[in-house]
């Protein structure tokens with residue numbers, strides 16, 4: 001039984017003491033984020049018992065916003081504006097940077113977030129979550145602009161996600177390992193239940209939306225084909241497949257059981273570089289994965305090294321147990337060098353219209 005006194009707030013203060021002194025503003029910001037996650041958790045768990053504004057629109061990604069997407073977005077904006085620790089925020093649900101309005105205090109940090117990840121799952125009562133990434137705001141105290149958010153993931157000060165499932169959890173990294181906290185509903189606190197999480201190396205699961213199979217590049221087709229061929233194929237062992245359509249739930253499963261998650265580049269819409277967004281989906285998840293001993297890549301580049309070009313940039317995302325992701329990266333290398341003739345699928349042959357456009361893999 002975990003000690004109930006090791007709360008999220010206490011853990012952060014102790015971690016900072018251990019690593020060279022307190023940063024009270026960062027601590028306060030993380031507490032604001034945890035408060036927002038508690039509020040969203042309560043709202044999500046009330047399901048149809050709660051009335052929501054029903055007028056919604058489409059977001060900048062042309063996706064239909066659910067009432068809970070908007071309500072969760074408002075909760076994070078409101079909680080973190082009042083807290084006074086951020087200079088600005090970027091959200092999946094807002095086209096532009098949100099600048100802290102006067103008379104609120106402007107803090108030293110920038111927060112990027114996906115208020116409700118996996119929201120296609122709300123209607124069917126499957127786990128959803130909130131993803132967040134924290135950067136330092138530029139010195140000087142002016143209003144932040146888009147360019148201030150366009151920093152590689154290596155510059156994240158902290159990253160994490162909340163999970164609203166059978167239990168509500170927060171998984172957090174401050175750049176020194178990964179820790180998991182479970183919401184104790186009796187006392188209303190997130191309690192450290194999963195210290196020092198590590199992605200298991202031994203694994204037998206892959207997660208990918210196989211309905212897109214015909215649109216994938218050959219290296220991804222090759223990896224999945226080999227998994228499916230199981231013990232009678234080149235891998236010599238059987239794999240299981242999962243697809244929850246909630247990145248938060250997939251990443252949590254990988255932290256517990258290992259395996260791979262892929263939302264690779266595909267040819268459904270060649271103008272976009274992937275499905276998932278770099279700033280508030282791929283980067284925070286990549287930091288968590290790496291801090292837990294895993295790997296996160298586009299298939300060709302380390303996610304955390306990408307220099308974002310725009311706020312809502314999309315990227316291919318492949319993450320999970322080290323040896324599996326490294327294998328997929330090798331398959332991309334072999335394909336790019338023309339060494340992998342076996343998987344010259346018709347869609348991708350040299351005459352194909354669907355050849356990957358230059359630069360697309362870095363995300364646009």
Ligand SMILES: O=P(O)(O)OC[C@H]1O[C@](O)(COP(=O)(O)O)[C@@H](O)[C@@H]1O
Nearest residue numbers: 114116117118119120209245246247
């Ligand atoms: O429905 P698809 O194409 O399989 O996409 C599922 C992916 O989309 C997402 O739901 C995108 O997140 P949002 O719900 O925040 O838009 C991921 O969580 C998930 O991995």
Ligand SMILES: [Mg+2]
Nearest residue numbers: 114117118281
């Ligand atoms: Mg999302």
Ligand SMILES: [Mg+2]
Nearest residue numbers: 092114116117
């Ligand atoms: Mg979302």
